[in-house]
Amino acid sequence: MHIIQEAAFIVVLAVAGYLFSKKARQIYRNIMLGRPEALTDEPEKRWRNLLLLAFGQKKMFRNPLVAVLHFIVYAGFIIINLEVLEILLDGILGKHRLFAEPLGGFYTFLINSFELLAAGVLIACSIFLVRRNIVKVKRLNSKDLTGWPKSDANYILITEIVLMSLFLTMNAADTLLQQRGYSHYGEAVTGNFWVSSIxxxxxxxFSSGALEGLERTCWWLHILGILAFLNYLPYSKHLHIVLAFPNAYFARLKPMGRMKNMPDIQKEVLYAMQPELAPTEPAEPHRFGARDVMDLSWKNVLDAYSCTECGRCTAACPANITGKKLSPRKIMMDTRDRAEEIGENINKNGQFTDDGKSLVRDYITEEELRACTTCNACVQECPVSISPLDIILQLRRYLVMEESSAPAEWNGMFSNIENNFAPWKFSPDDRDKWVTEN
Structure with a gap:
């Protein structure tokens, strides 16, 4: 019987590992569809960002209560995985509480710590469910978060509650069987644990046979639930659990108010002013700005996959607050959805085949892009160093530079800058006249 269970467990583990690795490779490929961008300078600052923003969740603590609850869930997810390691080894080797004997009293301390975390996760997830579905926090129930994205968060919270409940029930049944000295359970005497003893x-x-059935059922459902969660993760906003770390490390370190120039435009201006510097061979034409995901940088696509959909960016966006269609959260979700669509196209055809769609217009409208004030509020608020503004600027540059699509007010300003070297319709010679008028 044990051999059958071990074989079944190994098969399930292998299938889950294969499916996760397959999807992970596809996501990596989708991210690398973006253009190259060098983001490896100043490694000390980057490691500091990773520790403070990803591990320490520094920006979350602007709202201390929510931050503490989120940190409990996060810590529970990370730390309880140490307990999952024991479950995996038990399943593969056909053992029961493999670490109990070598770790002795420290093992009991570890499981007690895990149980306290599990109880904290139960409480925190319950509060988050109430905030989303009863209190209806505005940024978690806005019109840009409907359908699957809204349901996704509830599914994850409920799954966490179920997994933690299974863990505590398993421990309660296990320790009761230990006390009775039943079968192999009596060989790993750990004593009662703080939470499961309740x-x-x-x-x-329950009879000993019924208790064993309960313990085994909880054990199997717990580990199968974790493996299912592992494979659900790449399709969920909770992929940020993994990608928040590289995204924080590769965050751009330049001041937020400094916009990146377009080297191709700078060269065009230089060659116009100094034609002798222009290359004799015509250069391959480059697209100005970004029309689709492939025109963005890999960091932009990583940003999209790292988005937590928390809505802090949209809640802080002045354009959104005043009723404009722009939602920085939607910009990131749309970018990720388009990257996924391109990835499916590649999976189907072996390489990308033009589908007649693009990120601009098919996913993100001109109205959304023009509403942005470039204030950087979204970048400032994001807890995992995402920059919706960088994507907005690149898409907007494409519209202006490639399609000459801009509001009349913008075109007037561009013309004034070109002719008068300033946004206003005054000759440079007349610019100082206001000083002498009075």
């Missing part, structure tokens, strides 16, 4: 009276009347 549940023991619920199962004290």
């Amino acid at each position: 549940l023991q009276p619920l199962f004290a009347g």
